[in-house]
Amino acid sequence: MRGPLLILIVWLATNSSSRVRAEEPWVATRTMGLFEVRSEFALEDVESQRIMTQIEGLQTDVLTHLNLTAGEQSVEVNLFRSQSTYRAFLSSRVPEGMNRPALFVQGTDYGRVYVYRRRGFDTDLRHECTHAVLHNALPYVPMWIDEGLAEYFEPPREQRSAGNPHLASLRRSIFFGWKPNLARLEQAENLSDMGAAEYREAWAWAHFLLNGPADARQVLSDYLYDISEGETAGSFQTRLLERVPDAERQLVNHIRLWR
Known part of the structure; x- marks a missing residue:
């Protein structure tokens, strides 16, 4: 990539x-x-x-x-x-x-x-x-969502879910103890806040939110809907943890086991 x-x-x-x-x-x-x-x-x-x-x-x-x-x-x-x-x-x-x-x-x-x-x-x-x-x-897109989704959709359709090089890279990192940090990622406001590690984690969240549990998919859908309506969307992490309290643990398992 x-x-x-x-x-x-x-x-x-x-x-x-x-x-x-x-x-x-x-x-x-x-x-x-x-x-x-x-x-x-x-x-x-x-x-x-x-x-x-x-x-x-x-x-x-x-x-x-x-x-x-x-x-x-x-x-x-x-x-x-x-x-x-x-x-x-x-x-x-x-x-x-x-x-x-x-x-x-x-x-x-x-x-x-x-x-x-x-x-x-x-x-x-x-x-x-x-x-x-x-x-x-949308009138605006949070940086990590914007880049995570762009990373997710950049491969051809048939390669999106399992053919992105981020998948193998993250699995190796998970083996050595990697854990996501959505609170930190959500603070990204400028391009200078997004390095290779942040792009990779943003992709992981996009993959999880689009292919993971229904509650997680609904949180993303609701969040983007509120943005589209001009509402103050607030913290995505807060919303996600209300519906999926162990979201970060689930994301790790999601990436590790995805086929």
Whole structure:
């Protein structure tokens, strides 16, 4: 698995007329649900069509698994043929993101995904598009939930539950006594608070909350619903422990025994 890709939330006043500029060399465009895709390379080959199909399905999967409703705004997905064209495009728009291989930016008008073509770029794309769907449906997303879900949904659908490298890594750590710490994870507010260990634990909680006991799944659903309604959601850990008092022990067993 590639290193964690970081989400960048930029609240910029943007003009919708800037969405498509004549000088931008977009070779192909697609509209798939929320996603308005524009690409510097053709999308007719088998591999590109497979990736586009996955992205269309990703939107449905995220919304369905989390009981969310898509917002009215679209998400602009920008695909670049190389790192150099990616960096040139971002240099005047999101210069702080130029050194990242992929990026999601939430503007005041709509969300934008930026990814350049390289080995594993489809994983980058699924990760950032997960962020985009979440922020399209919700007014805000707690950092650990945002990154945990993006890590969970970044593999292809058939590999999500058992094929993520985090699973084997955590099992090794559990053998040597690793335990989760949701209270600490929930305090993460900035990207600097999220290192590799935090991304891995956030993924573990996402896996547990989506595939574990019904009470845990309901806590996540209720929590996200309250956020969607503009309510003060409060501490997720407090809510979870009210319904699943031994949640951290259950998470360890869930990861250790998952097949």
